[in-house]
Amino acid sequence: MKCLYCDGEMEKTKSSYTINRKDYHLFLEEVPAYVCTKCKEKLFEETEVEAIQKLIRHLESDVRQLQRV
Ligand SMILES: [Zn+2]
Numbered sequence: 701m702k703c704l705y706c707d708g709e710m711e712k713t714k715s716s717y718t719i720n721r722k723d724y725h726l727f728l729e730e731v732p733a734y735v736c737t738k739c740k741e742k743l744f745e746e747t748e749v750e751a752i753q754k755l756i757r758h759l760e761s762d763v764r765q766l767q768r769v
Pocket of ligand 1: 705707
């Protein structure tokens, strides 16, 4: 697989995934991803992206619950 940005070689490895929202900051480690060997650009596959989105949906409702006064 080629990098979309620099045309470098993408390598299947694991990477961190950061989400910064107003109410929370999520930092995931060891997420399978393709990382460019030249510019370090990350590319996550659909399976991982979907899993992360599912996680966020749960997290958002839990955070709202927690913040309820
Ligand atoms: Zn690249």
